[in-house]
Amino acid sequence: MSGQSIGVASPVVAPRKAKAASGRLADTYLPRVITGVVILLAWEFIVRAFAPAYVAKPSTIVLAIPRVIVDPAFLKATGATLLAVAEGLGVTLVFGTVIGVVMGRSLSFDRAIRHYINGFNAIPMIIVLPLFSLWFGYSANTRIATIIFAAIFAIIMNVADGARTVPREYLEVARSFRATRLSTLFGLVLPASMPYLLAGIRLAAGRALIGAVVAEFFLSIGGVGYYILLNSRTYHHNEAFVGVLLLAGFGVGFELLVNWCTRYFMPWYRRGQS
């Protein structure tokens, strides 16, 4: 339907483009929408037919949304989780990038830490949570620590890969113009590794969110994870599901934010690849 409206809006300017767009809409979005509708309908009818009334189903979740998103408890939880994720990601970005850049360009540093990074990366965060809670207490600090632990290795490994594969031509130019080692690392290797850093950020953001929610579950500190836990334990399944939707929304929103930043701040990226 929106494909049609695009066609009508600019039939003279770009009829072919509009036609292609509506074709793409039909080809890619229609199957997606149909799949979603089928799943929701199946969920709705199965729950109606076989489950008790308090079990969440799409129709009641939708009805719960307006109530939940003005609920101060929910807003506070959302704010707490988002803030923790933002803080954790900030720390992760700075340290992960620096460690990754140096690791990618210094063979000895790479040798020194490579196996430890891979090892830590393979440890599930749920395993280290009890340890962290002993070190940092049942507090927001433990949540931050978990977020950093969950996210930082994705950044380090991606940035290190990017730094390792910086085109030799750039490095040659830097040497020819007598660039210092520091300026080569952060003025050249870092921007040249940007595509890898972005891939790392995407991974890290997802893991950071999971880390935050897992920590809230485990530690029972305020946040979206705890909100979901509390509501599902008190038979408020619909409310809990609004929290789940919110988490999914974070994921999609962050992806869109990263894409927008890429286009806005790095117009050369993608187009410069040819």
Added chain:
Amino acid sequence: MTQQQTAATAARTPLAATGADPRIRVRGLGKHYGALEVFRNIDFDVGAREIVAIVGPSGCGKTTLLRCIDGLLPHDAGEIMVGNERVTEPIAGVAMVFQHFGLFPWKTVTENVAYGLRMAGAPKAEIERKVPEFIKLVGLAGFEKAYPYQMSGGMQQRCGLARALAIEPNVLLMDEPFAAVDAQTREILQFELIRIWEERPTAMIFVTHSIEEAVLLGHRVIVLKGRPSSIHEIIEIDLPNPRTRETLRLPRFAELRERVWNTLMREAREAEFILER
């Protein structure tokens, strides 16, 4: 190519007649890549206001030679002097223009041109004054905010040239700078380079595989040959300066081109049938 022949030609190699105080002095230069000897016994000078073109069959080590002179690669015999400085790593006052342009895709024209100055530690005011000046000099005025991906190969190399010129080097090293642009653009850029050099003459080494380009630009042409390669001949190009499009039509130009061609092609034909060992 036999050892004897190589030694004989090396002995015949004339030293440059560049006056008392050459800007670049290369003496007995030799270079190995592991077991492979790239070149040996390279001797030549470049005057402070002279363009020396280096031609040779592909794989003869022209580019390696240039990288040694820039200090990007270590040499393992002989010495390179630029002014009074012995080259072991890149030194100040020497700038290179690369075949691959070497522009940073995340920087605009202005930022790319400023790169050399920034690395040289120039004050901000100086950078802000000089960068537009050199952008204008290479004919890129109006494209200050363009990124490399938005520009043609010719424009990108103009930018690469401006970056090198901006540090006001007294030695310019040109590594097949126009090899990656199309024929028409190449011709335009050759005359642009001559114009710019006339405005700001420096010692210049111009590596190319185009004989015509070598004869058109060079005040002398060095022909590298053999495996390992050494200087086969240094040919004085006694064409009137500055070179223009008229130069291309002079009988003397054709003569000199033929002479370099004969020297090189004899060698190239031999080289084509040498088996890699």
